[in-house]
Amino acid sequence: xxxxxxxxxxxxxxxxxxxxxxxxxxxxxxxxxxxxxxxxxxxxxxxxxxxxxxxxxxxxxxxxxxxxxxxxxxxxxxxxxxxxxxxxxxxxxxxxxxxxxxxxxxxxxxxxxxxxxxxxxxxxxxxxxxxxxxxxxxxxxxxxxxxxxxx
Amino acid sequence: xxxxxxxxxxxxxxxxxxxxxxxxxxxxxxxxxxxxxxxxxxxxxxxxxxxxxxxxxxxxxxxxxxxxxxxxxxxxxxxxxxxxxxxx
Numbered sequence: 001x002x003x004x005x006x007x008x009x010x011x012x013x014x015x016x017x018x019x020x021x022x023x024x025x026x027x028x029x030x031x032x033x034x035x036x037x038x039x040x041x042x043x044x045x046x047x048x049x050x051x052x053x054x055x056x057x058x059x060x061x062x063x064x065x066x067x068x069x070x071x072x073x074x075x076x077x078x079x080x081x082x083x084x085x086x087x088x089x090x091x092x093x094x095x096x097x098x099x100x101x102x103x104x105x106x107x108x109x110x111x112x113x114x115x116x117x118x119x120x121x122x123x124x125x126x127x128x129x130x131x132x133x134x135x136x137x138x139x140x141x142x143x144x145x146x147x148x149x150x151x
Numbered sequence: 152x153x154x155x156x157x158x159x160x161x162x163x164x165x166x167x168x169x170x171x172x173x174x175x176x177x178x179x180x181x182x183x184x185x186x187x188x189x190x191x192x193x194x195x196x197x198x199x200x201x202x203x204x205x206x207x208x209x210x211x212x213x214x215x216x217x218x219x220x221x222x223x224x225x226x227x228x229x230x231x232x233x234x235x236x237x238x239x
Binding site for chain 1: 163
């Protein structure tokens, strides 16, 4: 029996979760360790260069998608910038056979981004796009604590 | 603005932007070699593992906030205090 129901068929790889965090790795057996999930950053100096950011994304591919190639793009945007793109990472992923026949294939990816530069305080977000479709958004609001105190 | 290609086990990934050397890895959960799944235990996720993870997390804020405690005991104590304050 195929695990994919009627609603799932024809859909591209599903993004099951996405987070930005301070550190992530995989333990034995492939389990994810994710430490320090955040949506807000603080700095008194700009441009603010964040030493390390990890973006962790989980995907679920149905058995019907085996062998298909998917264009994956993770992009950090600041929508109100004239050039909104801060960082862009893109590539192609080929869906392989699931571990168990007929079951979905669960895949995760860890994007390690050192020295990310935030030019100014404001509203940023990591967007996860599959095949050009915006599937998940991780907001990152960058604040200057001095501005907050003045308000 | 940097622009380069990195090689991963799943293919090439193009990086663009003001960022250092990016790395990308894909993974799946592997079936356990034993009969049953193995939960994280004190043997597999030790105090040292946790401290190491915390040290890595704390690295970006060391220096600027050098006085910020970051041992696991300090973190737990801090979180308890925060929870108590939130409950008020």
